[in-house]
Amino acid sequence: MPVVTDLDSVPLTPVYTIVISAAGEATIEGEPVEPLPGQDGRTSALAEIRVRAAKRGHPIRINAKEPDGSVWPLIVDHDGAVTPMPGPHPVPAPAPVAPRPVPVTPPPAPVVHAPAPAPAPVPAPAPQPVQAPPAPAPDWHAPLPPHHADGFGRIVAAELRGDLVGAALAARELEGVLDREYGPLHPHTVGVLGTRAWLALLMQEDWAAIMRLHLRTAERRHNAQAPADETRRVLRNARAVWWRLAAVDRAEADEIQPELQRVSELVEGVLPE
Structure with a gap:
């Protein structure tokens, strides 16, 4: 298109x-x-x-x-x-505001004061050690840099065509590129991993693979200190997938349950429901 x-x-x-x-x-x-x-x-x-x-x-x-x-x-x-877009949408310039008239008042008459006595010398303060500024917190809402816009565009275009498999493959490719450039815990990399988990949930083809992908996403978000509310939501999706898996393959579900328990304790500090 x-x-x-x-x-x-x-x-x-x-x-x-x-x-x-x-x-x-x-x-x-x-x-x-x-x-x-x-x-x-x-x-x-x-x-x-x-x-x-x-x-x-x-x-x-x-x-x-x-x-x-x-x-x-x-x-x-x-x-x-x-x-x-290669970055956020530009913000329209604000409408010009007409300046308000400034009232003119005559200057006050000068006041003559007697000279003040010279102040006593103040000792110079001891030099303080210079501390490095804290590292800025990662921005989990920042858009991808312009040189990755085409990669994300392929994901969107495939999904709009109804080609979820193609969208998932494009997301996996983009995740690998972002991993090599920024590392596995960068918000960009973790965000595309979450997109992969979401696309897998839409396809509903392999419940065991979908669950493992959600658990990986939840653990990666936790380790990257991503916003906790969304991390817990990914974990809840993993639990829902576990019940779907248990309905069709209880043995496979029992095999994955320890991993679900481990990630649940990591993210929430509690056993899964």
Whole structure:
């Protein structure tokens, strides 16, 4: 599908926010999106944005918030083309404000004071050791750098085509690239790992593999000190997958249960329910 090549030609407003929950539900500006037949919440939300773009006659800017908390700035056109932004959407310049008139008052009459006595000399303070500034906390909502926009765009394009296998392969490839560049605990790497877990849950093909991927994501998020609420949500998904696995292969579920217990104790400090 064609993509927008002149990003500056897209109006700066409106910028819609799509939020995808861990349960797969979607909202646009806080309003729930009714899923289309045979489509997940994300695809249905993008379809609604395409309708709005068609009504306006130009592409629309959106911020897509994933279940792991990461935010992807995108441009969506009426024909379904999705263009990843190289960074956050630019903020419109504020409207100019007319200056208020400043009242003019005459200067006060000068006051003559007698010279004050010279102050007693004050000893210079002892030099204090210079401490290095603390390392900045990782930004879990920062968008991918521009040189990785194409990799993320392949994930989005494959999912919009309904090619979940292709989207999962593109996510796995991007995770490997990010791992080599930033390391396994960087927010970018962990965020794409969470996307892989989400795509695997949508495919529902191998419950054991899906569960292990969710457990890996939860443990990696915990070790990277990611936002705890979303980490616990990933763990809850892993528990739900365990029950699905137990229904079809109890032996396999029993084999994985110790790993579920270990990650549960690591993340929450309690035994799994």
